[in-house]
Amino acid sequence: GQNIDQPTEMTATEGAIVQINCTYQTSGFNGLFWYQQHAGEAPTFLSYNVLDGLEEKGRFSSFLSRSKGYSYLLLKELQMKDSASYLCAVRGNNAGNMLTFGGGTRLMVKP
C-alpha cells in the first residue's frame, strides 16, 4: 500500500516563496503528482515527476527524490490566488496505475 504525509496547513506572505513537502512510503512507485484544489472546486493538475530532480513550470516547481521517498512543491512570487489546498499523489505500478492521495496541505497566503 501507500502512505503519504504532508503538512496540514501552511501560511505564507504574498510575494514570498513557500515549499510544501511530501513524504511517501510505497510498495510500488510510478510517479508523483501535485494537484491544486481551491475551496469548493475540483483538483487540477499542477506537476508530475517520475525521475529524480526538479521540474519547473513558471512560478511552480516540483522536486523528487525516489531514494528518500520525498518530494516538494515550490511556489514562488506567491499571489493571493495561490491560497488553496495542495495534494500530493503517488501513482502505483499496479494494473490501473491508480493514484493515492495525501491529505493535502492547506496554504493560506496573506497580504
Next chain:
Amino acid sequence: DAGVIQSPRHEVTEMGQEVTLRCKPISGHDYLFWYRQTMMRGLELLIYFNNNVPIDDSGMPEDRFSAKMPNASFSTLKIQPSEPRDSAVYFCASRPRAYTDTQYFGPGTRLTVL
C-alpha cells in the same frame, strides 16, 4: 471539450433514501474513477473502470454503494440506503490510458444526507 461532467452538483436527501450520482467522462478516455472527499479522510478512491469494466472496487465502503458504467460516456454511483456518514463530495475523474500524465476531475457532487 467540455471536460468531465457530473450531476447533480448538489444533493440533499434524507437518511434511507436512494441517491444516484452521474458522470460523463471526457470522450476517448479509457479510464473512469470515482472518488469521495471528506475533511477527515481526504480524497479516497472508491472504484475505477477500464473500458467500461469495473477493475477495482476495493475502496467501496460497503454493499450500500454500487457503481455501473453501461457505456463509454456514462457512469453512475448509487447509494442505497443513504446514511448521514455518506455526506461528502464525490468526484468523478477520467484518464485517457494507463501511462498518461494525469487524470481530469469533474466539478464534484456535494452530497448531504440528513
